[in-house]
Amino acid sequence: MTYDSKGNEFKLDMLKELGNIGAGHATTALSKLLGNKKLTLVVPEAVIVGMQESMRLCGGPESLVGATYIRVSGGLCGHMALLLPYESVQSLLGYLLGAAPQDLSDMELSTLQEVGNIVVTSYLNALADMTHTELYPSVPAVAVDMAAAVWSSILAGAEVADYITIVQTAFQTDAEIIDGTIAFIPDEEDLSKLLDALGMGEL
């Protein structure tokens, strides 16, 4: 760990705030996609956790989830994911494609991919604006499977160390059953750059 605990506390507070603003933009975009349905952000969190503990972010390990994963490059490298419980995937696809699908064909996966793209990129746009950097999203990857398998594959793709800094924001709609989590895993090496960009490098 590069920072002492006081530094960590500041770092996490700052990340939480960034997460809050990023997720605010992301959910505004999602709300627009859903015909301006009201979306509520639930407790943004920034934590440093072990790999096993991070599993709880994605719900029950064997529950079915839909996930979009995007690699972030540019001023702040890292990894972003939009995680949706399967029921939410179904409501979302039902809304966007007109009927809740029986199983997921190319069009359904492509829809999930585009929703993830718009949500995550909106988050990055806000983050880029705040930190005066450019953040480039990769083409999104999509998976629908056991939560733990999906999440651990993301962590493996990110080649994370034993402890992971995660900024995550849960959201939900009031009426419809669409809820989910937006997770951001900044690369440790780049976090100090981010602190610098915000004038907090000395912490």
Place this chain on the structure above:
Amino acid sequence: MTAMANTILVVDDTAFMRMMIKNVVQKHGYQVIGEAGDGEEAIAKYKELHPDLVTMDITMPKLDGISAIKAIVEYDPQAKIIVCSAMGQKNMVIEALKSGAKDFLVKPFEADRVIEALQKAVG
């Protein structure tokens, strides 16, 4: 006199977004004559089909939208390209416009904005 419908090439890596854009523009009398899922395909389709208008995504596999815009504008300086991308960061918008795009719509966009941009581009 009946005007010929303006032809459009829709470029986006997701089939879902291509469908959304197609639905919007067809409702307003435009004719989608081709689709492409990446920048390379976009360039090839442009040379083959010579559409009046192109809607262009940025983040795509193989070749990104900015590179595709540059290649298309080099081939046809009169090309009318509208960017439709979630990637709305200031520098990206500037780069797209500098590369020859006529307008930049940030996803998720309203149908009206798409039509407005297309109308403005064909003049």
Place this chain on the structure above:
Amino acid sequence: MKEVFVNIGEIQVLKQRGRLVAVGLGSCVGLILYDALAKVGGMAHVFLPTNKRGGANEHPGKFADTAILAMVEQMTSLGAQKRRLTAKMAGGSQLFSYGAPFMDVGRQNVEALQRELQAAGIPLAGSDVLGSRGRKLIFDVATGQVLVFVIGEDPVEL
């Protein structure tokens, strides 16, 4: 019956009875070693082929190139003999589709473990690897039975 969950990066070993379980194997691989005579079994939940970051490695089970040796050591201390060990494995899939050439970790894990097993002289008696689905792995140490579960499908015995 005693059921021990093998979390990411862990190695767990049991003697005589009990089940070893790995949940949520995506690109990770569940590697099983078994001495059927001594009834000593072990499972590792392998995360990556090798420790690219360098530095101290407190979790040998996390990497393909350190998991086998560490597991064999733990098993021999329970009475297993290395020459009697056989291996089975499941996992190493590529769950994500579209634009993710950088997510080929599953295949790399499988290939690394195959190499390491060969180098250690441990025969691979069964495997269910690669593909695009997440897996759950249950290993009954008393009987040696290994079951692989995929959502929406009947379990497969390795």
